[in-house]
Amino acid sequence: MGLAPPKKDSSAQRSKAALVIFGKAPIPGQVKTRLCPPLTPDEAATLQGSLVLDVVERARAAAKSVQYDCCFACSPSREHVFFKVLEDRQGLLLLDQVGEDLGARMHRAFQELFDRGYQQVVIVGTDVPTLPGSTFGAAFRSLKDHDLVLGPALDGGYYLIGLQRPAPDLFTDIPWSTDQVAALTRKKAESLGLTTALLPPYRDLDRLEDLQVLIGEAKSAPKTFSPRTAGVLQALADRLKSRDATLD
Template identity: 60%
Template sequence: MGPRQHTGGPNRGPDASRVPSVSALIIFAKAPIPGQVKTRLCPPLTPDEAASLHGSIVLDMLERSRGTASMDRFVACAPSPDHVFFKILAERHGVRLIAQTGDDLGARMARACADMFALGYQHVMVIGTDLPTLPASAFGDAVKLLASHDLVLGPARDGGYYLIGLRKPAPELFAGIPWSTDRVLALTQQKAAALGLRTALLPVRRDIDTVDDLRAVIDETGLQTRAPQPATTLSPRTAGVLRLLADRLCTPNAPRRAGARP
């Protein structure tokens, strides 16, 4: 048998004629359109600032996931793979673009996973883009865990999860979940137990959904004090964007979004 043909490339959409790598990583991402991304950060961020931050985090996710062996990368695009932002990603970062199909987040993730398994991938992982401090090693860690587990979850501090990895289709894990609540992880684990899936957990991490999350990341990474940061913690691109926002967001009188907890 000849060598496996690596599928990672600037092509659009899955290509069943190619032999896949062992693992597929699906990055769910929105185009950085002002007023349509990170709206919970506005105010105090402007729509343009929120879009700039979002775009930088998406690019960081692509760069950090680049070096994982035997893993093909796909970007599940919203609103459409035709957006110029995604076309540039495909050209410059060697990822393939797929559409998000389904009535809600769960249906879209289930469909994306099913499509990857249909192409012959042994492991399928889905991740969002709200994780500026995620280390590059997280992807390899998830792949290693999938060698001996049916399901891998990356718990988020808000009660959700930032990554889900599977060894076989399990659409039940995505059905009937109250997305964007603190019950997502617990309910997913309950469903996994009912299905008899062997589950492993990655370290708990913070994603950026709210202004308080953003302030916490700035504080935890020392950006407000200009402290030097480990290269594995925060990329220079996102650090630069956050540094511009740090003084305004982290002062005692900085405006808080209505309803935010002190």
């Protein structure tokens, strides 16, 4: 399955650049499972939904000054009601995530969009609540004179990757969900003759340690978060403390 035409905007390609948000629907028991426990599946799903909305809203806002089309690569399916609402309200182009692992799914998304005529494609995840909207413009600017742009995560992975042409070998033989992903991707890019630009590192929200740090940051620097996610993090902190979880 490929791209679905958006409901509000014209299905015709409007830009030479595409931003693809990779994310999951906030289904209890299927998202943020490494945070459960201490979070309940419902709490993890609430957090996931807030993170997704953050990236979508920041991406749409940034697209007003940086010309690119906004897409969303959906899991488990673009037919899920959560994504249909996003499509209707935000005018996103929807894709299904297709592939046996993350690398295969990203390669499929890149290939599909390059096949549609895009000349720059950037993929971003939904796990960095402090990611500023200016990141997207920086990524596309980097692709003007680099083959590859990476946004490294503090856990050794990456929260963003962009290309100006297909590079299928870049996504093979990578141990996904390990602390070697970004380093091995850069090494492979070098072996393929690809020039790489790096964006500032940010913290992914994947583990309890990340949740603890981000709860603290939401208290000390709330303006780096959306009001919605800052509120979700504070509510989770209060609930976890009431369960005698050690967050401080």
